[in-house]
Amino acid sequence: MPSPQTDASIQEPGSRRGLDEFRKREILAILSVGCSRRTAARYVGCSPSTIRRTAERDPEFAEALRKAETKAQILFMKNIAAAARKEQYWRAAAWALERLNPEDYGPRSPQAVTLEQIRALISEFARIIVEEVPIASHRKRILKRLDRLSAQWRHEGDNHDPGEPSEH
Secondary structure: OOOOOOHHHOOOOOOOOOOOHHHHHHHHHHHHOOOOHHHHHHHHOOOHHHHHHHHHHOHHHHHHHHHHHHHHHHHHHHHHHHHHOOHHHHHHHHHHHHHHOHHHHOOOOOOOOOHHHHHHHHHHHHHHHHHHOOOHHHHHHHHHHHHHHHHHHHHHHHHOOOOOOOOO
């Protein structure tokens, strides 16, 4: 890869032109091997926000960024999957399971609460409310709110990307 100090990549300080084609190609090459946008920005001498703003203005560059970042992820997962097929590299399989299905296989701190535990708690609250709140209109209002909360958690659980941490 060429040095970040080549003439094609130098830009006047404070210039608002964004990234030239040479620097865009360097960024894409760096991302395609698995480096972060921050690393690519540092290499070409810009900030990560410059890469983001250029992508917002240039849909072709945005698509190329997405593909370069995804290409590296796919390559790494293929290598992990290939290693995991060999019994002596069982740790590769364990690593992939922990990251792809953290709810089932990821390490948890003792204080962590799963989505299933939260659902059970809401159900138990509803049972207690039915037993303890004597005024039917109050009981219905509370149960309706719990039902909305439960639906919200159900919806979040259905759409949750296992590779991303939960907001709750």
